[in-house]
Amino acid sequence: xxxxxxxxxxxxxxxxxxxxxxxxxxxxxxxxxxxxxxxxxxxxxxxxxxxxxxxxxxxxxxxxxxxxxxxxxxxxxxxxxxxxxxxxxxxxxxxxxxxxxxxxxxxxxxxxxxxxxxxxxxxxxxxxxxxxxxxxxxxxxxxxxxxxxxxxxxxxxxxxxxxxxxxxxxxxxxxxxxxxxxxxxxxxxxxxxxxxxxxxxxxxxxxxxxxxxxxxxxxxxxxxxxxxxxxxxxxxxxxxxxxxxxxxxxxxxxxxxxxxxxxxxxxxxxxxxxxxxxxxxxxxxxxxxxxxxxxxxxxxxxxxxxxxxxxxxxxxxxxxxxxxxxxxxxxxxxxxxxx
Amino acid sequence: xxxxxxxxxxxxxxxxxxxxxxxxxxxxxxxxxxxxxxxxxxxxxxxxxxxxxxxxxxxxxxxxxxxxxxxxxxxxxxxxxxxxxxxxxxxxxxxxxxxxxxxxxxxxxxxxxxxxxxxxxxxxxxxxxxxxxxxxxxxxxxxxxxxxxxxxxxxxxxxxxxxxxxxxxxxxxxxxxxxxxxxx
Numbered sequence: 001x002x003x004x005x006x007x008x009x010x011x012x013x014x015x016x017x018x019x020x021x022x023x024x025x026x027x028x029x030x031x032x033x034x035x036x037x038x039x040x041x042x043x044x045x046x047x048x049x050x051x052x053x054x055x056x057x058x059x060x061x062x063x064x065x066x067x068x069x070x071x072x073x074x075x076x077x078x079x080x081x082x083x084x085x086x087x088x089x090x091x092x093x094x095x096x097x098x099x100x101x102x103x104x105x106x107x108x109x110x111x112x113x114x115x116x117x118x119x120x121x122x123x124x125x126x127x128x129x130x131x132x133x134x135x136x137x138x139x140x141x142x143x144x145x146x147x148x149x150x151x152x153x154x155x156x157x158x159x160x161x162x163x164x165x166x167x168x169x170x171x172x173x174x175x176x177x178x179x180x181x182x183x184x185x186x187x188x189x190x191x192x193x194x195x196x197x198x199x200x201x202x203x204x205x206x207x208x209x210x211x212x213x214x215x216x217x218x219x220x221x222x223x224x225x226x227x228x229x230x231x232x233x234x235x236x237x238x239x240x241x242x243x244x245x246x247x248x249x250x251x252x253x254x255x256x257x258x259x260x261x262x263x264x265x266x267x268x269x270x271x272x273x274x275x276x277x278x279x280x281x282x283x284x285x286x287x288x289x290x291x292x293x294x295x296x297x298x299x300x301x302x303x304x305x306x307x308x309x310x311x312x313x314x315x316x317x318x319x320x321x322x323x324x325x326x327x328x329x330x331x332x333x334x335x336x337x338x339x
Numbered sequence: 340x341x342x343x344x345x346x347x348x349x350x351x352x353x354x355x356x357x358x359x360x361x362x363x364x365x366x367x368x369x370x371x372x373x374x375x376x377x378x379x380x381x382x383x384x385x386x387x388x389x390x391x392x393x394x395x396x397x398x399x400x401x402x403x404x405x406x407x408x409x410x411x412x413x414x415x416x417x418x419x420x421x422x423x424x425x426x427x428x429x430x431x432x433x434x435x436x437x438x439x440x441x442x443x444x445x446x447x448x449x450x451x452x453x454x455x456x457x458x459x460x461x462x463x464x465x466x467x468x469x470x471x472x473x474x475x476x477x478x479x480x481x482x483x484x485x486x487x488x489x490x491x492x493x494x495x496x497x498x499x500x501x502x503x504x505x506x507x508x509x510x511x512x513x514x515x516x517x518x519x520x521x522x523x
Contacts, residue, residue: 115496181522184424186424186439202417
């Protein structure tokens with residue numbers, strides 16, 4: 001699929017208002033980002049969102065249920081001085097509410113022994129639950145590093161499927177392999193490739209493909225404030241082009257009636273609804289479907305943004321908002337390959 | 340292990356300024372033979388068949404390589420870096436069975452050639468240290484000088500040690516904490 005960066009740039013270009021510029025200065029953002037929030041949410045909710053981004057989210061401990069039961073792990077970590085809180089929609093995971101001075105949550109003996117994985121936030125659990133709902137079989141995780149979703153998928157599938165964990169960045173794959181060995185998982189194959197080339201390199205097709213696309217990471221500002229200014233509009237246009245190419249090409253790896261789960265840790269419509277809409281316009285074999293599982297009250301995807309109109313089915317996408325859900329900003333769209 | 344496929348990448352993105360030494364390839368047959376000898380000596384002839392014929396390795400440092408079975412089919416055009424469960428490890432010039440492989444042998448034949456270790460010893464071991472004699476709760480035969488380390492609290496296999504007559508300690512050959520220390 002040929003994407004012209006200039007046309008993407010024209011589509012996403014905006015001139016910030018004085019109001020957006022002032023808020024951007026106050027909170028340390030690029031003005032176009034704040035203008036986007038105002039355009040999506042209105043002024044009041046933009047203020048709530050900007051304040052939410054100033055708050056730290058709680059890290060999450062996800063039990064490796066192949067080695068230990070969640071309650072036993074909780075007991076052990078609490079003995080070390082950690083305070084854990086149950087996540088109502090994830091039976092194997094806990095929010096880390098407070099930590100002792102030592103050890104850190106990523107340095108306990110229980111961690112070294114593979115009893116759990118530490119997620120920066122609970123959002124990355126959601127796409128795995130959605131993808132594996134009433135499913136067993138092989139799964140492709142096309143951009144798998146650092147390995148949270150891939151190891152969780154392998155854990156839930158156990159002996160009922162193999163996870164193909166691919167990524168382009170070698171040193172990040174090193175950590176993925178470390179997690180797999182540490183957690184004693186036995187159903188993951190790790191591959192090193194540009195995900196856009198997988199359709200030509202892989203003979204196999206999948207009923208489940210996860211694409212957590214490399215993105216601006218704008219939903220993770222609470223843990224990485226540098227992202228307030230890291231991505232210029234031109235950088236964003238380049239990312240959007242790559243995201244469209246990734247989604248378009250990976251659709252070829254999905255079996256008929258299979259699901260392609262498009263995920264970004266971004267709340268930018270440019271990286272989400274815009275991307276999915278572009279791919280839907282180019283391919284008639286995909287449709288956005290409703291999430292099969294309601295873990296909590298998700299917000300809906302956008303069907304319009306500024307002068308851009310998206311297909312109605314985009315409302316089935318899930319939006320996670322920091323100021324509403326108290327989590328990272330995240331967007332998930334489930335695309336089914338038509339029969 | 341012949342460094343016949345070293346690749347060094349330098350990434351240009353601001354967050355990726357890292358050099359990485361990395362190599363992979365087909366495991367030389369002499370190393371597979373060393374692994375088979377080790378398994379034969381400690382666990383018995385019948386477990387040699389658990390070591391696949393088609394083995395590959397991936398190294399992220401000169402002295403740390405993971406050995407895995409080549410996936411069966413459909414991936415010939417892709418660079419496969421790893422296939423779980425890993426079969427063995429090459430570390431500090433030793434070729435040793437993986438924890439999943441030993442666990443499988445123990446499931447079939449019961450625990451052999453192992454030391455069961457107290458909590459303090461386990462903690463030290465997981466940070467890469469040796470195990471003192473005082474930390475050993477129980478020694479399980481055969482006594483061949485090399486042992487798997489078993490956590491006395493939950494029975495988990497944690498790695499391998501070798502008895503040093505000179506130092507009078509069980510020297511750490513590898514422990515499961517290595518993956519966090521070396522691979523991140």
